[in-house]
Amino acid sequence: MKNYRDLAELIFPDVTLTIEDLERKYPPRDVEGEVTRFAPSPTGFLHTGSLFTSLVSRLVANSSNGIFYLRLEDTDTKREVPGAKETLVEGLKTFLVRPDEGFDLPKEKGNYGPYLQSQRKDIYRIVLKELVARGDVYPCFCTAEDLNKLREFQERNKMVPGYYGEFAKCRNLSVDEAYERISKGENYVLRFKSHGDHENKIDCEDLIRGHINIAENDLDVVVLKSDGLPTYHFAHVCDDHFMRTSIVIRGEEWISSLPLHIEMFKRLNFPLVKYAHLPLIMKMDEGKKRKFSKRKDPEANVSYFLENGYPPVSLIVYLMTIVNSNFEEWLVGKNVLDYPQFKFSFDKMSLDGALFDLKKLDYYSKEVIASFDLETLFNNVKEYAKVYEETLYELIVRDENYFKHILNIERDGDHPRKDYAKYKDIYPSIKFFYRDLYEDIILNSGISFNPKFDKTLIKTILEESLTLLSSENEQVWFAGLKEIARKYRFASDNKTYKANPNDYVGQVGDVAEMIRISIAGSRRSPNLFTSMMILGEKEVRYRIKFAEDNLL
RNA sequence: GGCCCGUUGGAGAAGAGGCUUAACUCAUAUCCCUUUCAAGGAUACAUUCAUGGGUUCGAAUCCCGUACGGGUCACCA
Numbered sequence: 308m309k310n311y312r313d314l315a316e317l318i319f320p321d322v323t324l325t326i327e328d329l330e331r332k333y334p335p336r337d338v339e340g341e342v343t344r345f346a347p348s349p350t351g352f353l354h355t356g357s358l359f360t361s362l363v364s365r366l367v368a369n370s371s372n373g374i375f376y377l378r379l380e381d382t383d384t385k386r387e388v389p390g391a392k393e394t395l396v397e398g399l400k401t402f403l404v405r406p407d408e409g410f411d412l413p414k415e416k417g418n419y420g421p422y423l424q425s426q427r428k429d430i431y432r433i434v435l436k437e438l439v440a441r442g443d444v445y446p447c448f449c450t451a452e453d454l455n456k457l458r459e460f461q462e463r464n465k466m467v468p469g470y471y472g473e474f475a476k477c478r479n480l481s482v483d484e485a486y487e488r489i490s491k492g493e494n495y496v497l498r499f500k501s502h503g504d505h506e507n508k509i510d511c512e513d514l515i516r517g518h519i520n521i522a523e524n525d526l527d528v529v530v531l532k533s534d535g536l537p538t539y540h541f542a543h544v545c546d547d548h549f550m551r552t553s554i555v556i557r558g559e560e561w562i563s564s565l566p567l568h569i570e571m572f573k574r575l576n577f578p579l580v581k582y583a584h585l586p587l588i589m590k591m592d593e594g595k596k597r598k599f600s601k602r603k604d605p606e607a608n609v610s611y612f613l614e615n616g617y618p619p620v621s622l623i624v625y626l627m628t629i630v631n632s633n634f635e636e637w638l639v640g641k642n643v644l645d646y647p648q649f650k651f652s653f654d655k656m657s658l659d660g661a662l663f664d665l666k667k668l669d670y671y672s673k674e675v676i677a678s679f680d681l682e683t684l685f686n687n688v689k690e691y692a693k694v695y696e697e698t699l700y701e702l703i704v705r706d707e708n709y710f711k712h713i714l715n716i717e718r719d720g721d722h723p724r725k726d727y728a729k730y731k732d733i734y735p736s737i738k739f740f741y742r743d744l745y746e747d748i749i750l751n752s753g754i755s756f757n758p759k760f761d762k763t764l765i766k767t768i769l770e771e772s773l774t775l776l777s778s779e780n781e782q783v784w785f786a787g788l789k790e791i792a793r794k795y796r797f798a799s800d801n802k803t804y805k806a807n808p809n810d811y812v813g814q815v816g817d818v819a820e821m822i823r824i825s826i827a828g829s830r831r832s833p834n835l836f837t838s839m840m841i842l843g844e845k846e847v848r849y850r851i852k853f854a855e856d857n858l859l
Numbered sequence: 860g861g862c863c864c865g866u867u868g869g870a871g872a873a874g875a876g877g878c879u880u881a882a883c884u885c886a887u888a889u890c891c892c893u894u895u896c897a898a899g900g901a902u903a904c905a906u907u908c909a910u911g912g913g914u915u916c917g918a919a920u921c922c923c924g925u926a927c928g929g930g931u932c933a934c935c936a
Binding site: 346347348350380382383385386447451454458462465467468469496498505516519520521522526528529531532533534536538539540542543558559560561562563564565584586587589591595596597598628629632633634635636638639655657658659660661662664666667668669670671673677717721722723724725726727736785788789792800801814815816817818819820822823827829830831832833834835836 | 860861862863864865866870871872873882883884885886893894895896897898899928929930931932933934935936
């Protein structure tokens with residue numbers, strides 16, 4: 308007659324340490340604040356929703372003077388994507404959600420590691436050995452086919468599907484039989500023997516939702532897969548206990564497995580962690596709300612924002628507006644870049660998933676970009692262009708100083724220009740500053756002068772405006788332009804023109820437009836005078852001539 | 860389908876029984892400013908809080924039912 312102890316020895320012959328040893332090795336932390344963590348699985352890019360979760364975790368640690376760490380849950384070898392670990396680590400860094408400890412490259416840091424689950428096998432095995440010896444975990448020999456049959460049967464008979472109670476065949480196997488089958492080399496997994504009753508409701512506490520009433524867990528879930536790696540549920544309990552997490556912050560989709568986790572904590576005699584289940588970020592799709600999808604929504608991948616040239620801070624600031632409902636009110640009158648000073652609180656968090664609002668992101672991103680000083684902006688744009696927009700990068704490196712001047716148009720003063728929500732917006736609006744591109748615009752964009760005005764008149768005015776080029780400032784220049792306007796019977800402002808349109812051929816705006824079209828090849832442009840100053844007198848003369856030759 | 864969570868304007872939301880003629884932010888619209896554009900300023904935009912019923916002198920706020928939306932039911936996390 309074999310007993311549980313024998314079974315544990317058979318399964319884990321090499322394991323000599325005990326849970327007590329682990330408790331000693333990973334003692335409770337000496338921190339005053341909360342210990343939070345971000346625990347993604349390396350199955351691809353950094354998801355916008357995950358960034359949201361990690362942001363909250365970071366905020367909670369910050370506001371309590373605690374610790375935020377990164378743990379990688381790489382127990383699903385089938386779904387693991389090469390390079391995903393790096394992407395995740397990099398992603399967190401570029402989006403300014405820096406972990407204090409945990410998985411990192413080239414080397415992890417912290418005393419509660421390893422921070423890669425696949426390297427924590429020994430820990431799981433120690434805990435499991437003890438659980439097997441106690442009879443709390445048992446080997447299950449059911450095949451995928453057995454399980455499918457079971458499920459079909461349960462569905463056919465309208466029963467709750469799953470491996471539980473009378474359906475948990477292997478839970479009642481005698482130790483001798485289990486011992487023998489394992490000895491023979493049969494495949495098996497380890498299941499947790501639940502003591503729960505589905506009819507019983509338990510009260511779960513959630514930091515955001517308060518009390519949640521759910522049925523007790525009665526499923527004998529798999530804790531160790533046949534490949535020797537733990538499932539999420541078991542790894543979560545072990546890791547968050549021995550890594551001494553104080554608040555588990557994760558997506559709402561985990562609420563339904565809360566009773567399971569609570570049962571495991573209890574049976575292991577680990578003090579229960581606090582939980583905060585975050586609402587999911589949603590997306591409107593054909594009139595319906597749905598969870599952000601990797602496949603359908605490009606913006607579900609944070610790289611979307613990088614590729615389009617949103618400064619990472621912009622996304623963070625936008626996510627902050629979802630994080631706490633009072634954030635925006637708090638921000639009024641402050642600079643967006645002061646966002647880290649905001650005090651996070653769980654009870655200011657909404658309970659249902661927010662729709663991702665690109666327009667609002669754009670709004671905040673304009674604010675962010677306008678708040679950067681020129682040097683920062685320039686470096687960011689250059690870095691962005693280098694990776695994502697070759698054509699722009701080429702322009703920048705032609706003459707960095709020249710590009711800086713362009714970038715800096717109307718950024719000073721009380722009302723800085725806010726025309727860029729993302730760096731991708733820059734190229735189309737500034738390319739005319741470059742001669743080759745300018746010529747291409749004039750020749751091929753289909754731009755033309757207002758046909759309302761006589762060609763010789765346009766030419767005369769253009770020529771005459773050249774005399775203004777030496778104006779010392781915009782006021783002088785514009786006064787001069789008004790002079791010219793008046794001379795050719797244009798009203799000096801729109802109001803006078805509108806009052807008596809028949810007395811004039813047009814108004815100054817029309818005159819300015821002639822120049823604007825000539826030098827920018829467009830009816831819209833940044834400040835005309837500044838643009839001309841940047842281009843330089845020689846270039847302006849060249850362009851006026853070029854426009855005359857090609858557009859008149 | 861079972862179970863859980865949720866439901867205040869186009870969007871994020873404030874609101875915890877009378878202070879709400881429902882705050883604030885984005886979007887949208889109109890106007891003002893203006894040499895174009897961007898920005899800025901002003902105004903408008905929920906007679907009503909998914910819905911039906913209760914409790915109460917009084918409810919967006921408390922209770923119950925219904926509808927709708929989301930999540931979850933794996934050897935995936």
